[in-house]
Amino acid sequence: MTAPQPDPALQPDQAPQREPAPQPDHALHSVPALHPGVAPQVPALSIRGLAKRFGGKIAVDGISLDVPAGSFYGIVGPNGAGKTTTLSMATGLLRPDFGTAAVHGVDVWQRPLDAKRLMGILPDGVRLFDRLTGEQLITYAGLLRGMDRETVATRVADLLAAMDLQEDAGTLVVDYSAGMTKKIALASALIHAPRLLVLDEPFEAVDPVSAANIRSILDSYVASGGTVIVSSHVMDLVQRMCDHVAVVANGRLLAAGTVDEVRAGASLEDRFVQLVGGRSHTEGLEWLRTF
Amino acid sequence: MVAHLLRLKLTLLRNGLRRSPWQLVGMAIAGLYALGMVATLVMALVILRNAPLDLAQTAVVLGGSAAILGWGVVPVVASATDMTLDPARFTTFAIPMKQMLAGLALGGLIGIPGLATSLVALSTVATWSHGVLPALAAFVGAVLGVLTCVVLAKVVTTATASLAASRRFKDISAIAFMVPLVLMGPIVAGIGQGLSASTGFLPGFARTLSWTPLGAPWSLGGDVAAGQPGQAALKLLVSVAALAALAWAWKSLLERALVTPPYAGSGRRKGGRLGLLGVLPATPAGAVMARSLTYWFRDPRYSGSLVVIPLLPVVLAFQGSQTGDFTSLGILAPISAFILAWSISADVSYDNTAFALHLATGVRGLADRLGRALACLAFALPVVLVFALGYSALTGDWAGLPGQLGLSLGILFTGLGLASVVSARYTVAVPLPGDSPFKKPPGNVGQTLAVQFGGLLVLMVLVLPQVGLLVAQVVTGNGLFGWINLTAGTVLGLVLFVLGVRLGGKWLDNRGPELLAQVSVNR
Numbered sequence: 001m002t003a004p005q006p007d008p009a010l011q012p013d014q015a016p017q018r019e020p021a022p023q024p025d026h027a028l029h030s031v032p033a034l035h036p037g038v039a040p041q042v043p044a045l046s047i048r049g050l051a052k053r054f055g056g057k058i059a060v061d062g063i064s065l066d067v068p069a070g071s072f073y074g075i076v077g078p079n080g081a082g083k084t085t086t087l088s089m090a091t092g093l094l095r096p097d098f099g100t101a102a103v104h105g106v107d108v109w110q111r112p113l114d115a116k117r118l119m120g121i122l123p124d125g126v127r128l129f130d131r132l133t134g135e136q137l138i139t140y141a142g143l144l145r146g147m148d149r150e151t152v153a154t155r156v157a158d159l160l161a162a163m164d165l166q167e168d169a170g171t172l173v174v175d176y177s178a179g180m181t182k183k184i185a186l187a188s189a190l191i192h193a194p195r196l197l198v199l200d201e202p203f204e205a206v207d208p209v210s211a212a213n214i215r216s217i218l219d220s221y222v223a224s225g226g227t228v229i230v231s232s233h234v235m236d237l238v239q240r241m242c243d244h245v246a247v248v249a250n251g252r253l254l255a256a257g258t259v260d261e262v263r264a265g266a267s268l269e270d271r272f273v274q275l276v277g278g279r280s281h282t283e284g285l286e287w288l289r290t291f
Numbered sequence: 292m293v294a295h296l297l298r299l300k301l302t303l304l305r306n307g308l309r310r311s312p313w314q315l316v317g318m319a320i321a322g323l324y325a326l327g328m329v330a331t332l333v334m335a336l337v338i339l340r341n342a343p344l345d346l347a348q349t350a351v352v353l354g355g356s357a358a359i360l361g362w363g364v365v366p367v368v369a370s371a372t373d374m375t376l377d378p379a380r381f382t383t384f385a386i387p388m389k390q391m392l393a394g395l396a397l398g399g400l401i402g403i404p405g406l407a408t409s410l411v412a413l414s415t416v417a418t419w420s421h422g423v424l425p426a427l428a429a430f431v432g433a434v435l436g437v438l439t440c441v442v443l444a445k446v447v448t449t450a451t452a453s454l455a456a457s458r459r460f461k462d463i464s465a466i467a468f469m470v471p472l473v474l475m476g477p478i479v480a481g482i483g484q485g486l487s488a489s490t491g492f493l494p495g496f497a498r499t500l501s502w503t504p505l506g507a508p509w510s511l512g513g514d515v516a517a518g519q520p521g522q523a524a525l526k527l528l529v530s531v532a533a534l535a536a537l538a539w540a541w542k543s544l545l546e547r548a549l550v551t552p553p554y555a556g557s558g559r560r561k562g563g564r565l566g567l568l569g570v571l572p573a574t575p576a577g578a579v580m581a582r583s584l585t586y587w588f589r590d591p592r593y594s595g596s597l598v599v600i601p602l603l604p605v606v607l608a609f610q611g612s613q614t615g616d617f618t619s620l621g622i623l624a625p626i627s628a629f630i631l632a633w634s635i636s637a638d639v640s641y642d643n644t645a646f647a648l649h650l651a652t653g654v655r656g657l658a659d660r661l662g663r664a665l666a667c668l669a670f671a672l673p674v675v676l677v678f679a680l681g682y683s684a685l686t687g688d689w690a691g692l693p694g695q696l697g698l699s700l701g702i703l704f705t706g707l708g709l710a711s712v713v714s715a716r717y718t719v720a721v722p723l724p725g726d727s728p729f730k731k732p733p734g735n736v737g738q739t740l741a742v743q744f745g746g747l748l749v750l751m752v753l754v755l756p757q758v759g760l761l762v763a764q765v766v767t768g769n770g771l772f773g774w775i776n777l778t779a780g781t782v783l784g785l786v787l788f789v790l791g792v793r794l795g796g797k798w799l800d801n802r803g804p805e806l807l808a809q810v811s812v813n814r
Contacts, residue, residue, distance in 0.1 A: 093650055095804045116653030123651065126644035126811075127724055129582060131589040135562035136582075143568065143578035144652040152573070160562065169562025172589075174725065188648070 042105040044069040044196045044227035050089050050099035051251075052082075059085045061251035062099070067229055067244070069104070069195075072222045074242035074259070075231040076268075078276055082251040083231040084124050084200055091121045091198050103196055117145075120194035122186050124201045124231075130174035134165055134184045137173055141188035152191065159187040162217055164210055178205035186214065197221070197228045203237060215241060235269035249276045292386060296394030300401050318403075325407045333414040340418050348513035349497040351415055355436055355509030356500050358408060362440040366448045381549075392542060399441040412437045419512030428523055429512025435530045436508035442537045449544040473602040477609040501526060504533030575654045579662025583638070584669060592641060592722055596634050600627050600674060604681075617686060624679035624699040629750075631671035632706025636713045636746055638663050640721045643810050650807055656799030660711040660792045667707060675699045690773065694764045697776030701757035702750075704784030708791025709750050715795035716802065717742040718809040753787060756780075 045067040052060045060082040067073045077083050088094035090101040092108045092115060101108040108115040129137060138159055142152035160166050163183040168176065173184055186202055197218070203211050218228050218241075232238050238245055239259060245268065246256040254275045255262050263271045332354075339347040381391065399405055412433040419429040471478060500506030501514075508530040514523035567581035587593045604623055611617035639646050649659055679699055683692040719739040757780040764772035799806070 091651065092653075093647055093804060093807060095808075113653045113655070116651065119651075121651040123647050126647040129586075129642070129645045129648065130724065131586055132568075132582065133560075133562065133564070133566075136565060136568050136585070139565055139568050140578055140582055141648060141652060143573055144575050144649065144654045146575055147573075149569075149573035167561060168559050170560030170564060189651075192652075 041069055043067055043102075044071070045090060045101065045103055045198075045229065046105075047086070047090050047101045048099055050086060050096050050101060052085050052089060052094065052097050059251055060089065060096075063248065063251070063253045064099075065246055065253060065256060067196075067227060069227050070222065070225055071227055071244045072218070072242045073227070073229045074238035074245040075229065075248060076233060076235060076238055076245060076272060077231075077248035078233065081248045083248055085251075086248065087198055087200050087229070087231060088123065091119055091123075092116055093121070093123060117192075118195045120189035120192065120197045122182075122189045122197075122199040122202055124204075128173055128181065128185055128188075130176075130181075131172060133170050133172055134176065134180075134187075135160065135169040137184055138187050138191055142191040145192040147192060155191050156187075159190060162213065163187050164213065179207055179210065182206050183210060183214070190217075195226060197226065199228065199230045201232060202230055203232065203234070235267075235272055239263070239268040247272060247275050292390040293394040293397065296391070296398055297401065300398040304401065321403055325403045329407045329410050332411045333417075336411070336414040337417045340420060344513065344517050345494060347418055348501075348510065348517070349494045351418060351513060352497040352501050352506040352509045353493065355412070355415075356503075356505040358412075359436065359440050359443060359505050362404075362408070362444045363447050366444050388542060388546065392538065392545070395445065396438065396441050399445060400437070405441065408440055409437050415509065415512055419516050421516050424520075425512050425516035428515040431527070432508040432511035432530070435511075435527075435534060439504065439508060439530065439534050439537065442534065442541055446537055446541045446544065449541060449548055470598065470602065473599055473606065476606060480609075480613075502529065504529060507533070575658035576662040576665070579649075579654070579659055580666045580669070581662075583635075583663050583666035586641075587666065587670070590641075590724070592724075592726075593634075596630065597670075599630070603627060604678070620682050620685065621691075621695065623682060624675050624695055625702050627678055628671065628675045628699045628703035629706055631667060631674065632703050633710055633746070633750070635663055635667050635707065636710035636743075637719045637721050638710075638714045639806055640714070640718045640810060641724070643724050644807065645724065646807055646810060650803045655796065656715065656803070657793060657796030659799055660715065660795040663714075664707045664711050664788070664792055668703070671703055671707075675703055690770050691764070692773070693770070693777040694761045694773035697773065697778070697780030698754070698757045698761050699780075700777075701754050701780030701784040704781070704788040705753045705791075706750055708784075708788040709746060709753065711791045711795035712798070713742065713746045713795075715799040715806070718806065719743065756783060 043066040045065070047066075048064045049062050050060055050064070051058070051062045063082070063086055075083050075087070085094065089096040089099070090108065092101075092112045095109070103115045103118045106115045106118060129140065132140060135156060138156045139152055142155065143149075160169050163186070165180060165183060165187070168180060173181060176184065182202065182205055186199065189197065189199070202214065206214065222228055230238070230242070242259055244257065245259045245262050247254040247262065259268065262268070266274070336351070339350060342350075386394075400409060413430070415433050416426050416429045419425040497506065501510035507526040510526055511523050511530075514520070514526060567584050568578060571577040571581040571584075587597060603626065604620065607620050607623060608617070611619055642649075676696075679692065679695050682695065683689050717738070719742050757776055760772050760776035760779065764770070764776065
């Protein structure tokens with residue numbers, strides 16, 4: 001049971017081919033050097049030329065990005081931009097066709113178990129083991145991480161209180177509302193005190209009070225040196241919450257940097273629409289006013 | 292509007308078939324099966340034309356009553372109702388209630404059960420084609436009868452809709468439905484015996500039924516043919532009144548359902564009970580084992596197969612009681628060892644994308660495999676031991692016990708090892724989490740069959756030594772073979788178990804993301 005395992009390095013025939021990644025030919029900004037004022041150090045997440053194709057559709061087309069340690073990083077993009085695919089490849093859930101990802105210098109695809117120890121992941125659009133109660137699910141996540149029972153129990157109690165789920169801790173997750181499900185999944189991602197949190201759409205369906213609670217948890221986490229990456233398409237939220245932002249559309253990186261750099265004086269939403277395009281200015285739906 | 296609803300139903304059916312050729316194959320098989328049944332019944336009804344009036348009337352009324360009863364009962368227990376025209380989906384459209392009812396009722400006839408029922412019901416016209424009037428009466432009766440079937444089904448599904456939407460009811464009904472399904476053989480045999488013993492009772496029973504809404508529509512043709520138009524008129528009244536009452540009930544239920552969406556919530560419960568997670572060792576493997584065991588009892592897709600195990604001896608004992616020979620009970624231990632061990636071969640497919648948690652937490656493949664296998668072993672081992680000992684106690688054949696145990700334990704351990712390898716690499720089409728175990732699973736049927744049969748072949752080869760030793764014991768009658776079997780079966784099985792868990796764990800470490808991508812296809 002505890003027999004030494006061979007290094008879980010990839011089998012040669014299954015390793016992604018490391019060919020030079022296709023370069024995005026119209027990226028507005030190249031990947032910025034580390035933000036001035038942050039001491040030069042290993043980025044919390046560093047991805048290089050990540051690309052993924054699903055059948056005939058190129059979902060992610062060579063994205064490179066450095067997320068500085070200690071930053072609150074927002075990734076924004078329209079629906080189907082490739083945010084979830086990129087984050088899945090960066091966190092070891094989806095094997096990239098090309099490119100690499102490293103968490104605090106640990107290659108996610110060469111040393112997955114070490115990299116995953118550093119990360120807390122909230123994937124979007126996956127099921128949970130929802131026949132467990134909320135309390136059991138967080139405990140399960142902690143025990144899977146190899147934590148001892150006492151630590152898990154203390155942290156589960158803290159997390160349930162922080163997420164305002166104490167009253168429903170014994171309810172099966174399958175009976176939770178969408179927002180409660182999101183919160184319990186977030187709690188399972190936090191239990192092992194990771195150095196990097198990757199949260200895909202963490203505020204979807206979460207009520208404003210809980211969202212504020214979660215934000216203050218994340219803020220103090222960042223203040224104490226942790227790194228948070230959130231994906232979202234709510235620009236307002238990202239502008240208020242994050243210090244860095246990357247704009248992704250059609251599987252490419254359009255802009256990246258501090259929020260102030262990217263929005264360049266305008267609001268993030270206007271800048272986003274400008275970058276991504278596709279705003280329709282037609283005088284349509286005249287009849288909608290004819291009721 | 293009625294035509295719109297019917298066209299919608301047809302479009303939904305066609306688009307459903309277009310999704311994959313396998314859907315078409317499934318529909319074709321179901322259609323052929325139904326066609327065979329319909330052809331047989333139609334033929335029987337045509338032949339009944341030349342039978343004595345009494346006999347024909349009894350058969351038609353009993354058959355028709357059974358049809359109405361079936362339409363009322365099956366939608367509830369199967370919890371797999373066709374919800375393509377779920378009235379709740381029309382809430383936001385302002386459709387007049389009358390037209391909606393008519394459209395939904397006729398829509399209920401589209402599909403294999405509806406068409407089959409209509410065809411068979413209409414062929415009662417042939418049975419009573421002794422003259423124009425009886426045939427006409429039979430036709431009116433058939434139309435009324437089929438409408439009663441459809442409307443009754445609608446009343447029942449609408450009434451139980453909020454009940455059926457609750458998870459607890461779904462879970463329980465799915466498991467409860469397993470019981471009559473497994474006991475089908477004994478039940479059918481019992482009914483057959485009962486019927487043949489009471490042939491004299493049937494005509495009277497049919498006469499009584501013909502005065503109830505169940506049988507009234509089906510008796511019209513026969514009554515007119517027998518020259519009792521007055522009786523037929525009264526029964527017409529009964530069936531029209533029943534249909535009207537059902538339609539009224541449906542309408543009022545629907546009116547209420549449209550403004551009160553089903554509430555599926557359950558009470559809030561505070562925590563503090565970790566269940567098995569607090570009992571088993573606080574290691575990754577222990578946690579996986581606790582989670583799997585919890586699922587064996589809480590997820591109907593797992594507990595459905597648990598319910599089968601205690602019913603197996605019942606079925607086999609029934610067969611034994613028919614022939615007086617109980618040796619068939621000897622296969623109980625090896626068969627249940629096989630069923631339980633093989634049931635974890637689709638474990639990751641059952642997890643569906645919840646498997647992402649294992650991937651995200653970086654749990655080692657070995658711990659994942661070991662936890663799942665031990666969870667199954669935790670109750671499979673006692674079950675196999677009890678069945679093997681019970682068989683020897685029942686037959687007094689204690690000399691055969693070591694051999695039987697050797698084979699059963701060999702199958703159990705080998706099967707668990709092999710299943711650990713299979714589920715680490717291949718996914719199969721299984722019902723999604725939260726779905727009824729009887730729901731047709733989405734996904735590639737071809738791969739499922741290939742994986743299952745391939746796995747079974749490998750398992751048969753792997754347990755050949757134990758089978759050979761058992762045969763040798765039976766042929767030579769030498770008890771030594773039994774003891775060799777017990778030792779060899781256990782040791783070989785354990786070796787294969789360890790190898791399987793290790794190999795499966797290694798594959799899982801290497802190909803976890805690919806496995807997640809495979810299960811993500813069906814979600």
